[in-house]
Amino acid sequence: MKAIVIEQYGPADQLSISQITAPKPEDGQVRIQVKAAGVNPVDTMVRAGMLESFFSLPLTAGWDVAGVVLETAGDSHGLQVGDEVMAMIPIGQPGAYAEQVIIDSALVVKKPQNLSFEQAAGTPMVSLTAWQAIHDLGQVSSGQTVLIHGGSSAVGAFAVQYAKLAGARVIATASAPNHPYLRELGADQCIDYRSEQFEAMVSDIDLVVAAIGEEGLLERSLKVIKSGGKLVSTLSEIAPEIAQASGVTFQRVWVTPDHSKLAHIANLLSDGQLSLKIDSVFPLEQAAQAHQRSESRRAVGKIILTIA
Known part of the structure; x- marks a missing residue:
């Protein structure tokens, strides 16, 4: 074959x-x-x-x-x-x-x-990665504010939708041409990473999900997360003690297959709640x-x- x-x-x-x-x-x-x-x-x-x-x-x-x-x-x-x-x-x-x-x-x-x-x-892989970032590690809940870096990426798009379905306020970064797509997914605020500094625009974030890898992005994200908040990354890493010094919990996603979660995601796609x-x-x-x-x-x- x-x-x-x-x-x-x-x-x-x-x-x-x-x-x-x-x-x-x-x-x-x-x-x-x-x-x-x-x-x-x-x-x-x-x-x-x-x-x-x-x-x-x-x-x-x-x-x-x-x-x-x-x-x-x-x-x-x-x-x-x-x-x-x-x-x-x-x-x-x-x-x-x-x-x-x-x-x-x-x-x-x-x-x-x-x-x-x-x-x-x-x-499968992107939807499970985003699920583990938003729900398993991020433990997002209604009323929280979530910042998603790389919201127009495949993982980021699922993360935006999961966070919105959970009742969170969702902020996402992407280039300006992709902002209409982010709004279709449910993003409440869009930031153009090419021309805007997210640190100057947001604060008091409960959860940051980095769905892209970029040098210095995790360190910059620590500046906008509230004490007791969470930082989750799908690609890059930061020393846990650096995050802890800012009162933040850092975790890296290591995606694994999961039948029950994928079946649930399939149902959400079938119902039109996800795209x-x-x-x-x-x-x-x-x-x-x-x-x-x-x-x-x-x-x-x-x-x-x-x-x-």
Whole structure:
């Protein structure tokens, strides 16, 4: 079967189609015919070798998958052949950039009927990352004020929507052309990071979520968080003692698959309470171009690979 296999670390243009053996499910797993795969920043980091201590080459790239169940083995947790599904593959077992993939059935949820395969493939990792940032770590509650850096990013967009649904006042940063999109998501205030300094515009924030990595951003954020508030980051880190000195709790998101949360998110998408924006769609053969688009940092929404 066709797959994008990373044979050696390097730039995006070294990605190419390989032929590998189709996987066989073991007990408790399902085999999925992949219709679409999501492209995430971690995909490009792994390909570039930034996380080489965690992975061994060769490896098939990708963690976000949407497709059709081809085969089940053992306990399928209610899944049947022909079901349209979506899932986040565990971080240590990438493989979504391929015609087929196997995954533990306990991690797979049925795709909402109103979502395309492309939308479903773009959902798992970013929606779970944002959920863990806003709810699990941020513990947002009604009446609080939340500042989200990178609100127009895929993770940031979910974070804006979660915080708004929870009853918080939401402030988000993005370039000015993306402010209408942020308002559609529910942001109460938008800040243009290119021309405005958020430290001069906001204060007394209960929770800051950094959905982007930028040098000095976390340190600057400490200036606007109230004592006892929280700082959560999806990419960058800061020494906990630096945050503690400002009376702030800092935590880093390490996203993990979660069936119950993803199923709940799927229901919210199905009900129209959440939305997902697609930035661009590439065929599997153009995985290199998809990675280049991701690394440009100009994407608004999700980048998707489709597998014919």
